[in-house]
Amino acid sequence: MDPETIHDVEGVGVHYVHRHDVIVVGAGLAGMRAAVEASAEFDVAVISKVFPTRSHSGAAQGGIAASLANEEEDHWEWHMFDTVKGSDYLGDQDAIEILVKEAPVVVREFEHMGSPFSRTPEGRIAQRKFGGHTKDFGRGGPVLRACYAVDRTGHALLHTLYEHCMKNGVRFYPEFYATELIIRDGVCRGIVAWDVINGGVHVFHAKAVMFGTGGYGKVFKITSNALANTGDGLSLVLRAGLPLEDMEFVQFHPTGLYLQGILVSEAARGEGGYLINDTGERFMERYAPDKLELAPRDLVSRSIQTEINEGRGIGGEAYVHLDLTHLGAEKIMRQLPQIHELAWKFLHVDCTKEPIPIQPTAHYSMGGIPTDKDARVLLDGKETPVTGFFAGGECACVSVHGGNRLGTNSLLEASLFGRRAGKSMVRFLRETREFPELPADAARVSIAEIDRVLSADGDQRVSDLREELQERMTRDCGIFRNAEKLEAMMADLVSLEKRFARIRIDDRSRRFNYDLLEAIELGHMLEFSELIVAGALKRQESRGAHSRVDFPKRDDEKWLKHTLAWKTGGEVRFDYKPVVITRFQPKERTY
Numbered sequence: 001m002d003p004e005t006i007h008d009v010e011g012v013g014v015h016y017v018h019r020h021d022v023i024v025v026g027a028g029l030a031g032m033r034a035a036v037e038a039s040a041e042f043d044v045a046v047i048s049k050v051f052p053t054r055s056h057s058g059a060a061q062g063g064i065a066a067s068l069a070n071e072e073e074d075h076w077e078w079h080m081f082d083t084v085k086g087s088d089y090l091g092d093q094d095a096i097e098i099l100v101k102e103a104p105v106v107v108r109e110f111e112h113m114g115s116p117f118s119r120t121p122e123g124r125i126a127q128r129k130f131g132g133h134t135k136d137f138g139r140g141g142p143v144l145r146a147c148y149a150v151d152r153t154g155h156a157l158l159h160t161l162y163e164h165c166m167k168n169g170v171r172f173y174p175e176f177y178a179t180e181l182i183i184r185d186g187v188c189r190g191i192v193a194w195d196v197i198n199g200g201v202h203v204f205h206a207k208a209v210m211f212g213t214g215g216y217g218k219v220f221k222i223t224s225n226a227l228a229n230t231g232d233g234l235s236l237v238l239r240a241g242l243p244l245e246d247m248e249f250v251q252f253h254p255t256g257l258y259l260q261g262i263l264v265s266e267a268a269r270g271e272g273g274y275l276i277n278d279t280g281e282r283f284m285e286r287y288a289p290d291k292l293e294l295a296p297r298d299l300v301s302r303s304i305q306t307e308i309n310e311g312r313g314i315g316g317e318a319y320v321h322l323d324l325t326h327l328g329a330e331k332i333m334r335q336l337p338q339i340h341e342l343a344w345k346f347l348h349v350d351c352t353k354e355p356i357p358i359q360p361t362a363h364y365s366m367g368g369i370p371t372d373k374d375a376r377v378l379l380d381g382k383e384t385p386v387t388g389f390f391a392g393g394e395c396a397c398v399s400v401h402g403g404n405r406l407g408t409n410s411l412l413e414a415s416l417f418g419r420r421a422g423k424s425m426v427r428f429l430r431e432t433r434e435f436p437e438l439p440a441d442a443a444r445v446s447i448a449e450i451d452r453v454l455s456a457d458g459d460q461r462v463s464d465l466r467e468e469l470q471e472r473m474t475r476d477c478g479i480f481r482n483a484e485k486l487e488a489m490m491a492d493l494v495s496l497e498k499r500f501a502r503i504r505i506d507d508r509s510r511r512f513n514y515d516l517l518e519a520i521e522l523g524h525m526l527e528f529s530e531l532i533v534a535g536a537l538k539r540q541e542s543r544g545a546h547s548r549v550d551f552p553k554r555d556d557e558k559w560l561k562h563t564l565a566w567k568t569g570g571e572v573r574f575d576y577k578p579v580v581i582t583r584f585q586p587k588e589r590t591y
Contacts, residue, residue, distance in 0.1 A: 009203050010440050011447045016202045019435065020045040020171065022425055023191060023206040025178045025233065027052035029154070029411060030393025030418035031212030032161035034375075037422020038208075039168035042429050046170055047193055047204065049177045049228055049517075053162050056214055056226045057393075057414060060154025061338060062267035063128060063146030064110075064415065065408035066103035070124040071144040076100045078137060079145065081584060083409060086132045086296045087402025088544035088554065089586035090246070090562070090579055095373050097582065099400045099409070099416060106416045107147050115160040117149050128335075129270040132296035132406040132591075142270075142294045146408040151265050151338045154411060176202065177517060179446040181209070181236045181389075182439065186379055188389035189436045191236075192446040196517065199510025201447055205438045208388045208425045211237070211369060211377075212418060215394040219525045219532075220362035220478070221470040224256055224263040233395045235524035237369050243381040243564040243575070244528065245397040246367030248535035251405055251545045252479050254300040256361025258319040260346050264339055264358055266407040269293040271335050273324045275304065276355065277312040283320075291591040298404040298545045299591060301360040305479045314357065321355035328352075360479060364405055366545065367535075368397040370564065375421035381564040382577050388436065390425055392417040399562060402579075403544020453519045454510075458502030462519045465496055465503070469525060477533050482550045486537040493530050500526055531565045534572045539563065556586050 009017055022038050024031045027048035032055075038044050048055065067074040079100040084091055111117060111125060118126040129142040149156035165172070173193070179201070180192035190205040213233025217225025234244055254275075255264040269275075274293050277283045287303040288295035295303075308318050324332055324339075329352035332340055336351075343349045343356045369391040370378045375398070376385035393414040400413055476489040500523060507515040541555035542548050564575040 008440055009438065009442050010444060012201055012203050012443050016200055017205065018045070018202060019205045021206065021429055022208045022210065023047060023204045024210045024212060025191060026055070026212035026214060026393070026395070027172070028055040028057035028212055028214055028393060029157060029161065029414035030421070031210065032158070032165055033415050033418030034210050034212065034392060034422040034425065035170045036161055036164045036168060037419055038425045039165065039170045041426055044170050045173060045204065046165065047173045047176045047178060047191070049175060049196065051174045052172060053159060055158060056229055057411070058155045058158045059224070059226060059263060060411050061151040061263060061265035062130060062270065063148035063153050063408045064107060064157070064411040065130070065133065065145050065406070066107040066147055066412065067100065067145060068104050068107065068125060068127065068147065070120060071127050073135070074143055074145055076103070078135060078143065079103065079133070081137045082133050083400065083406055084584045085138060085589060086404055086406040088404055088589055089560065090399065090402030090543060092399045092580035093582040093584065094580045095398045095400045098373055099413060102416055103412050106412065106419060110157055110160060110415070113160050113164055115149070115156050117147060128267060129294060130407040131266050131269065131294045131300065142291070146267070146270065148267065151267050151336050157411065157415065178232060178236060179449065179520070180443070181240045182442045183240045183386060183389065184439055187387040187436050189438055190442070192443045194450065197512060199513070201443050201450065203438070203443050205435060207432050207435055208390065208428055210390040210392065210421050210425060211395055212391070212393045213395040215365045216525070216528065217362045219469060219473050219529050221474040222256060222261040222359065223362040224253055224261055225362065230521040230525055231528050232521065232524050234368060235527045238527060238567050241568070242377065242379060242386070243370060243566045244367060244531055245370040245381060246399060246563050247528065247531040247565060248539050248546050248563060249366035249403050249544060250362060250532065251297060251364040251366060252301040252360040253363035254297055254304055254360055255322055255358040257342065257346050258357035258359050261361040262342055262346060263361070263363070264322060264342070264356060265336070268322060268324060268336055268339055271331065272327050273322055276321045276323055277307045278314050278316070279312060283307055283312070288591040295591040296404055296406060301479055302547060304360055308359070319357040319359045322358045323355040324351045325353060325355065364410060365394055366397070366401040366403065366405055368395050371396045371398050373398060373420070374424040375417050376424060381575065388428065388432070390421045392421040403546060449520065450516065453505060453516055454508055456503045456505050456519065458504045460499045460502045460504065462503055462505065462515070462522050465500060466518070466522050466525070469496055469529065473529060477536060479547060481536055481546070481548050483537065486533055489533045490530070490537065493526060493533060497526050527567065530572060531567065535563050535565055538574060560586065
């Protein structure tokens, strides 16, 4: 291919077309870990809609799981059993085995990179307890498995990777917003992005593209997610004609700050904190008598919501208390300083002296872009890879979490499958010397969309539509679901999409235009929300975080399978694929 042809893109200035061996979209743990790996050998650029060290991975608090056995006996087989059971047997066991076997390697690599972990008196990486992580295939008590840096683990790992990206010469394009994925004939050829700071459509031509675009918690009203978590990558994949997997499985973290949704790490319960209702009862004794507050997140979230729904929230309000006071001020300030800071800043609660008001908060998406174990995105969702397209982290579904993710397995998954994506891209690039042809009309759809939004002069406010979407998704597609609510939500989405076609924005400028960005983000949220709701309506059982009150039992006979969903011509189409089961056969899940 003639290198000069890279400039021949309709509607895009000659200096706005860029070429790199690898384009990574998203600067969280998955994206930057992949960039570190690939940049040792190839030219890598990272595009991020926020400054890299502000990526949402930095909000992860409690730890990263690995059976290091630094503080007590532990084995990868125990970790695997806990993860499979925690997934409610929907996780693919071949992928889970990779996750738990390679976990110690990934954590030790971080240590050698210079990541500042908390330490034992002997100088080893310290480990703490987390929900669902147990000894001896669930027969023992909670195990010390979460490696941590006080309660700022994600922050520490994220900054470590950013420093190594800088050292390796990775080119960053901060505050660039991806608007289109360029796939033709099953080959990924690059992406289109909007320059948030200066305005203008840019085209990034690449041999390999990797998505580490994160989750979509902002479709819910109460969420631990950052403002940027609007699921853009998922929507771009859908628009490229690819499927998404298991979108109905949305995790609600048990402990978000009341009315704020801001995360109160599971580490708070791992260190000994407990939950109490309006009568002062430690109510988890009724729901999970063996594991109590260290039961998995889906179970604890449902328990809290049940207490609230049945009138035992504090003062009849929609929250219960997380009590840390018995831990003592010295331990709280040493092990959980950020929790103390957040409770004080956002609720004016001193958690050394009084309990923290909390409620469940939308937290994590178990589903996403279907990939294989080498992070290659699957064209049909089953076995055919898209040439040159990779994904890792929360936006992807390999499926190591199945129906419910255990705490500390997300930092692990993002780092480990980011690393595998990097290695996979290196293997691919060693065999792929030429850039794929870049279509002349590569940016046509993005240019038309941006022009349409910038000139939008209808009667509907983006902020009003977004608020309605968030409130209705929380009400009708939240912790507890039923057919009536989900059907109502489907009708609401159709209505919201029609009103979205009549939006108006006030800012017509091209520089730092957040009116424009928020409108495009809302379009993305409406697009993939339909898959969450339609998938939840279709799956007539309760499994993991998907809880149908009209189908309260898990149904392995009909639903031990993954959902694949496409959206074409405004219609959602479904297909399914089997769950990979190797070591552990499904059985009743009790804690």
